[in-house]
Amino acid sequence: MTTTADATDFVAQLKSFEGKEAGGPERGADPVNQPMIRHWVEAIGDDNPVYVDADAAANSVHGQIVPPPVMLQAWVMRGVRPRPTDGGNPRDELMNLLDSAGFTSVVATNCEQEYHRYLHLGDHLSTSTIIEAVSDEKATGLGVGHFVTTRVEYRTEDGELVGTMRFRILKFKPGTGRGATQDGDGSKPRPKRPRPALTQDNAFWFAGAKEHRLLIQRCTQCQELRHPPRPVCAKCRSYEWDAVEAGGRGTVYSYVVNHYPQVPAFDYPLPIGLIELDEGTRLVANLVGVDAADVRVGMPVEVEWIEHDPDLTLPAFHPVRSERPRAGQPDEGWPGPQRAEQ
Amino acid sequence: MSERNELRDAAAVVGIGATEFSKESGRSELRLACEAVEAAIADASLEPSQIDGMVTYTADTNPEIEIARNLGIGELSFFSRIHHGGGAACGTVQQAVLAVNAGVADYVVCYRAFNERSGRRFGAGVQDQRLRVLGVADHDRPPVTTADQAHFSWYAPFGLLTPAQWVAMFATRYMHEYGATSEDFGRVAVADRKHAATNPKAWFYGKPITLDEHQASRWIVEPLHLLDCCQESDGAQALVVTSLERARDLPNPPAVIRSAAQGAGEDQDMMTSYYRERITGLPEMGLVARQLWNTTGLGPDDMQTAIIYDHFTPLVFPQLEEFGFCARGEAKDFVRDGTIELGGKLPINTHGGQLGEAYIHGMNGIAEGVRQVRGTSVNQVDGVEHVLVTAGTMVPTSAVVLGVDR
Numbered sequence: 084m085t086t087t088a089d090a091t092d093f094v095a096q097l098k099s100f101e102g103k104e105a106g107g108p109e110r111g112a113d114p115v116n117q118p119m120i121r122h123w124v125e126a127i128g129d130d131n132p133v134y135v136d137a138d139a140a141a142n143s144v145h146g147q148i149v150p151p152p153v154m155l156q157a158w159v160m161r162g163v164r165p166r167p168t169d170g171g172n173p174r175d176e177l178m179n180l181l182d183s184a185g186f187t188s189v190v191a192t193n194c195e196q197e198y199h200r201y202l203h204l205g206d207h208l209s210t211s212t213i214i215e216a217v218s219d220e221k222a223t224g225l226g227v228g229h230f231v232t233t234r235v236e237y238r239t240e241d242g243e244l245v246g247t248m249r250f251r252i253l254k255f256k257p258g259t260g261r262g263a264t265q266d267g268d269g270s271k272p273r274p275k276r277p278r279p280a281l282t283q284d285n286a287f288w289f290a291g292a293k294e295h296r297l298l299i300q301r302c303t304q305c306q307e308l309r310h311p312p313r314p315v316c317a318k319c320r321s322y323e324w325d326a327v328e329a330g331g332r333g334t335v336y337s338y339v340v341n342h343y344p345q346v347p348a349f350d351y352p353l354p355i356g357l358i359e360l361d362e363g364t365r366l367v368a369n370l371v372g373v374d375a376a377d378v379r380v381g382m383p384v385e386v387e388w389i390e391h392d393p394d395l396t397l398p399a400f401h402p403v404r405s406e407r408p409r410a411g412q413p414d415e416g417w418p419g420p421q422r423a424e425q
Numbered sequence: 426m427s428e429r430n431e432l433r434d435a436a437a438v439v440g441i442g443a444t445e446f447s448k449e450s451g452r453s454e455l456r457l458a459c460e461a462v463e464a465a466i467a468d469a470s471l472e473p474s475q476i477d478g479m480v481t482y483t484a485d486t487n488p489e490i491e492i493a494r495n496l497g498i499g500e501l502s503f504f505s506r507i508h509h510g511g512g513a514a515c516g517t518v519q520q521a522v523l524a525v526n527a528g529v530a531d532y533v534v535c536y537r538a539f540n541e542r543s544g545r546r547f548g549a550g551v552q553d554q555r556l557r558v559l560g561v562a563d564h565d566r567p568p569v570t571t572a573d574q575a576h577f578s579w580y581a582p583f584g585l586l587t588p589a590q591w592v593a594m595f596a597t598r599y600m601h602e603y604g605a606t607s608e609d610f611g612r613v614a615v616a617d618r619k620h621a622a623t624n625p626k627a628w629f630y631g632k633p634i635t636l637d638e639h640q641a642s643r644w645i646v647e648p649l650h651l652l653d654c655c656q657e658s659d660g661a662q663a664l665v666v667t668s669l670e671r672a673r674d675l676p677n678p679p680a681v682i683r684s685a686a687q688g689a690g691e692d693q694d695m696m697t698s699y700y701r702e703r704i705t706g707l708p709e710m711g712l713v714a715r716q717l718w719n720t721t722g723l724g725p726d727d728m729q730t731a732i733i734y735d736h737f738t739p740l741v742f743p744q745l746e747e748f749g750f751c752a753r754g755e756a757k758d759f760v761r762d763g764t765i766e767l768g769g770k771l772p773i774n775t776h777g778g779q780l781g782e783a784y785i786h787g788m789n790g791i792a793e794g795v796r797q798v799r800g801t802s803v804n805q806v807d808g809v810e811h812v813l814v815t816a817g818t819m820v821p822t823s824a825v826v827l828g829v830d831r
């Protein structure tokens with residue numbers, strides 16, 4: 084068992100790699116060329132003529148053939164059977180250090196590319212790689228590990244920086260994961276929440292939610308507000324309506340705390356409120372930032388927005404902690420939902 | 426609500442039949458339906474060929490024509506299905522009364538059959554296969570969305586997925602406004618299980634519970650404990666209805682349908698009527714109560730016993746209030762001191778209810794009402810003249826008053 088001092092020492096050792104050049108510069112085997120572009124776009128199924136048709140390219144904003152920007156990495160790849168590196172470079176040293184401490188498994192977690200300009204046929208790229216960051220020990224769904232971020236710079240022969248790539252891997256101890264249902268870096272994504280079934284009567288509300296706008300349907304004839312949305316005003320029978328944006332504050336009119344059954348898309352115990360908005364309408368939404376045992380009928384709450392997945396943003400309500408923060412800005416004292424890092 | 430209602434004493438239940446109630450029937454739902462229907466017809470001392478009308482729930486998977494073909498019922502001149510889950514229970518009886526009273530059918534069978542425990546469990550919530558039907562489980566949205574499906578859009582994405590969860594929202598508010606407690610709700614469970622304990626047909630035969638056990642049972646969804654929730658069951662129940670005139674020619678004493686009524690309230694939702702000015706009552710059941718009391722001239726004091734729909738204990742309270750057994754908010758006091766247990770002023774769910782006997786979507790409760798009128802219940806109440814039987818709550822619903830023929 085490692086002592087705290089050992090652990091601190093180990094992390095300091097890892098951190099000492101930050102900023103180091105990961106290995107010698109690497110030069111692409113071939114300059115940017117038409118055959119490789121053609122193979123790539125055919126494999127991907129991208130039929131933009133600017134990549135392969137000289138005439139079309141000449142008439143485009145580029146004035147000449149350009150490769151798809153995301154091919155960036157392809158121009159310096161080492162090939163199917165790369166010759167082994169001679170070892171002894173900082174990247175290998177870092178990996179060996181992690182291996183020796185039991186972080187023997189590896190998974191790529193993120194890749195971001197930045198393009199400074201379009202490449203042209205004949206550009207011949209080289210890379211230099213910097214070890215940008217090594218994280219503290221993190222508990223992830225896959226296991227306990229360290230994230231290693233490298234920054235790769237792509238330059239032409241005359242030294243012009245044409246692209247940058249950040250590549251993050253997780254080196255982790257196999258068998259130390261929390262299981263597949265957890266959120267968190269590197270783990271399997273949790274199942275998505277049930278989708279709303281959209282109709283021409285309700286779709287506007289979910290579209291508003293995506294923009295972090297809490298909408299209430301309004302009859303344009305008698306101004307009556309209504310929720311859930313429906314096609315006709317029960318008060319004056321007008322079919323004409325628009326929507327107003329709610330202020331986002333209300334009270335808990337009623338609530339439940341779900342324990343069973345446990346559906347993988349949700350965390351339990353799961354408090355859900357029937358919120359009465361200051362505008363007078365009610366809606367069902369999740370209660371966050373409050374211990375389930377502390378929820379009370381009548382509790383003042385205000386909205387926040389949770390992007391559950393790229394397709395689903397929903398309002399949730401947390402207790403009002405202090406004076407109203409600026410619109411759309413979480414209160415300073417408000418920690419917000421603890422979702423990503425655990 | 427119409428002022429004219431000619432259903433009073435027009436018809437009677439003359440046969441009841443059921444399968445055993447279990448957690449795994451081991452048989453198809455269609456077979457369960459056939460067994461129960463056949464048993465009900467036999468109990469009425471009729472032949473299948475005499476049946477000319479059939480009614481069930483839209484939630485039932487067994488078409489009347491399949492049962493008719495299987496049992497040699499032959500021609501049907503009346504068939505109808507009622508929507509809204511357990512709210513349909515007494516509505517099927519009302520359909521039968523309407524049919525025999527209008528002369529479009531002479532003998533109508535009402536039935537409900539399912540493998541609700543071993544097959545598709547309602548308690549699993551609106552997800553998986555149910556949601557695929559509803560169009561909200563798959564990541565691909567259905568090309569066409571119905572209003573029925575869209576309804577769940579306001580609940581499922583937030584995790585409010587099951588009947589228990591929908592009901593719990595109501596219960597929390599009821600507790601807040603009236604000071605009712607989980608223990609108060611528990612008295613309903615204790616009464617049901619006490620009655621089930623002496624009913625050999627009940628799943629929980631011989632297994633009464635105490636209030637402490639109720640309180641100690643795990644949370645399903647606060648404020649509901651496990652023992653506030655009805656069972657999930659496999660089984661089938663059927664009834665035969667005919668005109669009172671014909672009923673008098675049959676061997677069983679008729680269980681006279683003094684009246685039957687349906688009700689959907691203002692701003693009614695399926696399980697989630699959360700947007701009414703107040704959510705502590707059941708206006709749809711109030712509408713049913715007004716019709717029944719107006720039609721029959723009877724009132725709560727004329728009921729010697731009652732079958733109060735009990736999928737979840739908290740909703741027994743507003744039913745007692747809507748029917749006038751006690752004032753609004755006072756059900757918690759009404760159920761104290763054994764009032765609703767055998768020997769009390771209003772024993773309820775003498776078969777054990779859906780918490781104790783079985784969850785057959787309210788249909789088994791109507792059969793118990795018939796037994797109380799016949800005087801054949803295993804937990805017979807003395808001097809029964811009238812029994813109130815109610816159907817599912819938080820949905821458009823129904824109820825009947827059954828009575829002794831005079």
Ligand SMILES: [Zn+2]
Nearest residue numbers: 302305316319
């Ligand atoms: Zn209007």
